[in-house]
């Protein structure tokens with residue numbers, strides 16, 4: 001071997017392989033992986049400049065996971081545990097991303113997946129994913145919160161493993177995102193902003209950062225959790241019966257881990273706020289302008305940061321901030337194409353095209 005060549009990097013085997021020793025998983029766990037995790041932490045200095053400048057801003061792009069969302073981190077753990085204890089089927093309620101992730105990991109493990117989705121509000125790419133991976137997709141004439149209550153009951157009555165984030169192993173797996181951020185930056189950021197729906201992710205990040213602080217003294221971030229105005233039970237202080245938002249992933253009125261989300265915000269000396277659908281869509285556009293296309297819910301964390309800066313409640317100067325973008329834009333193409341003017345059709349002639357392209 002040529003001694004000048006760089007050494008082969010250690011092959012990457014997914015989050016359980018890399019961080020399993022830090023996760024509280026039972027002995028019987030049998031790893032099922034699609035090599036999730038190890039997602040990019042992308043610097044976005046130009047976006048930081050438009051938000052006032054003088055600070056470091058990174059996007060943790062979780063849309064780069066195998067099924068296009070952060071859910072894969074928790075799902076590898078939940079499915080690995082379920083397989084190890086002999087489960088033959090798994091079930092979840094979902095606004096879409098959990099469904100696609102559960103379906104993929106169940107397929108990988110040879111298990112049956114059943115997903116309950118709220119009627120008509122699941123983005124096309126997520127539903128297509130669940131179907132493609134072979135899940136049984138059941139649509140109910142009700143909300144995500146109704147679906148969640150039902151799958152809890154079904155899993156109590158039948159030998160079907162529940163893989164929503166009520167399942168503690170989901171949280172264990174999702175802690176790995178916090179570990180990765182600390183490992184990449186060398187310490188925890190000053191602030192972490194992220195969207196909040198059922199509140200599993202914020203709970204997992206806070207647990208992960210706390211664990212790393214205890215182990216490595218890596219510091220703790222303040223956490224800014226962001227809900228959509230029409231689905232903001234944690235800001236209002238009570239459940240929302242009919243949650244409504246363009247960010248369908250976080251269209252949740254009664255977060256299962258709401259108490260823990262509030263605790264994470266309080267203990268970290270952060271906060272949970274709400275932003276409008278317009279602010280979410282505007283931030284989706286700004287991120288796309290950086291070459292990072294995320295689904296609407298995923299833009300909520302940064303939209304919240306922009307909101308707080310604009311209101312003069314947040315001074316980012318000198319800080320290092322990480323925004324978690326939880327899912328890929330490809331999951332929800334309709335939100336873009338719905339408002340898009342269909343491209344005009346021209347004859348395939350050089351003079352015509354030159355005229356069109358160079359017009360202004």
Ligand code: AN7
Nearest residue numbers: 094095097098197198199200201249327
């Ligand atoms: C892109 O898939 O709840 O606060 O059923 O898909 O941990 O719930 C999705 C949630 C943020 C909120 N961003 O995370 C589901 C589901 C995206 C999401 C969230 C979701 P949590």
